[in-house]
Amino acid sequence: MKKKLITILSLVIMLFSVVGLTGCSFFDNWFKPTLDSPTITLNSDDKKITWQAVENATEYDVYINEECVDTVLNSDTENYYVFASKINEETKLYKIYVIAKANKYNDSKKSNTVTYLIGASTQSALENVKVENVTLSFINNVKVENNVVTWDAKENQDIYYVFMYSNSVGEQLFETKINAFDYSSYVSDDEVVMLRVGVMDSNATLILSDVVYANTCSVQPTYNSQYFFVDGYLGDYYITDQSELNKLAYYMFINRIEEVKVYFASDYLQNLANSYGTKEHIHLTTAVNNACASFTETCDYDTSLAGLSSLNPYKNDITIKFIFACTEPTEKLSAVRTQNTLDTPYYETVNYEKRSADYDNFATNNKPLIQYVTTSEQLYHAVESGATPMFLTTDCSAYKLYSKAKDVLRTIISDQMSDYEKVLSIFDYISYNSVYDDNIVSRDTKAEPSFTAFTSFYLEGVLYDGLSVCDGFSKTFSLLCNMEGIDAVRITGKVKGGLHAWNKVKLNGNWYIVDITWTVTNTDADDFSSGGEAVNFNSKEFLSYKYFLVSDAFVSTTHTASDTDRNESMPANNEYYFYAVSTYDGLHNRIISSDEEFEDLVNYMLQHKQYGIEVAFDEKYITLALNRYTELHDAEMSSACKKVKTACGFPDGNILLIGTTVRQVSANTKGSIYNINLINLPESVKNISTQSLAA
Known part of the structure; x- marks a missing residue:
């Protein structure tokens, strides 16, 4: 016991000896309070930092790039330090912080660090910039600290580009001559920033790094x-x-x-x-x-x-x-309906130059904004959000669907088409190649598996199965339009029958409504021809444009959007007047105003073996010639169809008129929309030559 006491006493004496040698009081140092840390602000133009006085501080050490360069005596108001004399042309990046000091106090912890860069960054135009999203590792060691993104410099590289995305400013592109960029002055406080760094190659293509994120808010760092x-x-x-x-x-x-x-x-x-x-x-x-x-x-x-x-x-x-209930669709039902093949989609009626089998110049391939996706839902949302979909594996459903969508667009779209023609072709493709899934709608929603396991609600329903509902139609329309660089969004909400989804698409600066679901489910047929065999068309679907490029006003009594703010931010104030703009022969539009025009249309259909087409009958013509709004309507329609059939040489065939909807078809004309179908035609009429009809 005596030895232990002597040992402890010896250690105490040694400790006090060390304290005495260092010229300070150990106990005073142990119990000294610590000063608060300063908060500094950078003024880049004046090469100056400022901060408010820290209570009890008498001076401040200023550090630049981890070296104490000066000491500033405390001011009771605002303290500042001008660091212009410390700047040289060789060093491009300066990290600056301050430590508060005072006698009888422990030094404060470091203040926040601010960064001063030499080499001005300038905003660059992002529009029409071609981006390459393959070589994501081309720029190395991209990292963010204190609102500055830095990266490893590349040999012989004079200019770098920084792509930035935030909620307050959207997408922006900057040029900088050094391998660092301070983004703090371009964004709001307390917001997340998405950043990519890159260089421009010899082909004027921007090669960007993978995405890094940063946050100007650090209230809860985790x-x-x-x-x-x-x-x-x-x-x-x-x-x-x-x-x-x-x-x-x-x-x-x-x-x-x-x-x-x-x-x-x-x-x-x-x-x-x-x-x-x-x-x-x-x-x-x-x-x-x-x-x-x-x-x-x-x-x-x-x-x-x-x-x-x-x-x-x-x-x-x-x-x-x-x-x-499910993460991806795995189930499908059988179709009740079939597509009326008498119709002809627009892309089959034009003779533009076709795209090659390996064509890959799609607008969504090379966006600076990227999102990693694996599923059908992620794919459609990424593309609609203006991002390039990125795939970690080619075995995921998103990659396969994107590849299928590319194949579709290679087939139906030509680069010679206008945006209007592209939208029309996409509309026709979806309408013509998929039918409405009646079975899934009538199925018990509580049955197993869950209704959301069925492909009809997803891209798969249209692109793989040709069987879908409003969800699948609207998602596919949005995907295909955006892949062609045409802004389109999916709108969800309600109609009289329940929940519903439709689209808005932007053409020539104007938004329009497109509802594919309500155009393909046109199954009420009336045979006004009084000739030929009776035909049941109630299980058929038709190419119909009643809800193609219409206005908010046109659907105001039927469609109610759930997200009203989003819907109203894209007002569809105009009608495109499809029937006035579209022609069936390159010369005559789809508004029928007389018996002669009706006869010319049917002759054209026979001549070109196009046995289905939708037109608008001018309201004045229908009222006058066919007594459209009287109880004699059916008889008058039959008489008109007989007259046309006789004039066109097929008295024993049928003219089926599918419809009708009344809508504004031009600025000054209302029309009744009918899908005209020629069926049960005699072989002599089917085989008639173009020359004999022309004669």
Whole structure:
């Protein structure tokens, strides 16, 4: 015991000897308070940093690139340091921070670091820039720190490009002469930034790195550093309001993410508690339920919350869980309907130069904005959001669907077409090559497997099976149009029959509505020909343009969008007047105004063996010649059809008129829309030559 006491006493004496040798009091140093850290601001133009006085501080050490370059005495108001004299042409990047100091206080921790760059960055035009998204590793070591993105310099490279995306400014492209870029002055506080770095090759193609993310907000670093991107919105897992929670829930739905842990900002939590109370966490469950109700989508799922505290209803970190009935479609039913093959899609009536089998110049291949996708849902959303879909494997459904979509567009689209012709061809392809899935609609929604496991609700329904519903039609239309560089979006909402989806497409600066579902389900046939065999067309579908490029006003009594703000941001104020613009022979439009025009149309159909076509009968002509709005309508129609049949040489055949819808077909004309079908034609008429008809 005596030896142990002597040893301890010796150690104590040695410790005090060391303290005495260092000229300071060990106990004073141990219990000294620590100064608060300064917060500095950079003024690049004046090459100056400023900061407010730190309580009890007497001076500040200024560090540039980890070297203490000067000491500034404290000012009770604003402190500053001009670092212009420390700048030289050899060093391009300067990282600056400050440490507060005072006697009888421990030094503060480092202030925030600001970065000053030599080599001005200038904004560059992004429009029409060709991007290569294959060599993502061309730029190495891309990283972000203190609102500056840096990367390894490349030999003999004088100019670099930085692509940036944020909610406040959208897409921007910058040029810089050094391998660093400070983006802080181009974005708002507290927002996420998506960045890519690249160079321009000798072919004027921009080769960009993979994506890196950054966040100007660091309130909750764990959650501020987790990101999501959906419908053009870039967010993190620090949830500040209901709108952001809505977008996160939609992101989870689209990507079939089963669980995320988020952090509810305290102000947002308090607002929820004030609105709904906190009993049994009703404020949180209501917020999540409202988020799921904010979008109208076809999906069978349940939600729940985990990580709740019975003792603390204001607990910020919560886990949101989704249970999905399926993640990708695997089932399909048989079709009830068939397509009326008497119609001819537009792309088969024109003689433009065809695309090659390996054509790959699609607008969505080379966007600076990229998204990694594996599923059908992710693919359609990425493309509609203006991103290039990227695939980690060629074995995923998204890659296969994208390849199939490319094959379709190679077949039906020519680069000689106008955007209008491309949209018409895409519309016709979907209408002509797929029919409505009556069986899935009539199926019990509670039956197994879940209705959302069926391909009719996805791209697969149209591109693989030719059997779909409004979901599949609208998703495919959006995908194909955007792949051709034509802005198109899917709109969800309600119609009188229930939930529905349709599209808006932008042509010549104007938005128009397209509803493929309501154009192909035209199955009411009237035989006004009084001749030939009776034909049941109720299981047929027809190429119809009644809801092709129409206005918001035209559907105002039938269609109600769920996201009214989004829908109203793309107002469809105009009608395209398809029947006035479109011609059936290159000369005559599709508005029939007289018996002679009716006869000319049927003659053309016979001559070119095009036995199905949709036209608009001028309201004045129908009222006058056919007494369209009287009880004698059927008899008058039969008489007119007989007259035309006789004049055209097939009195024993049938003219079936499918319809009708009344709509504005030109600025000054209303018309009744009919799909005209010539059936049961005598062989002598089918085989008649072009020359004899012309004669």
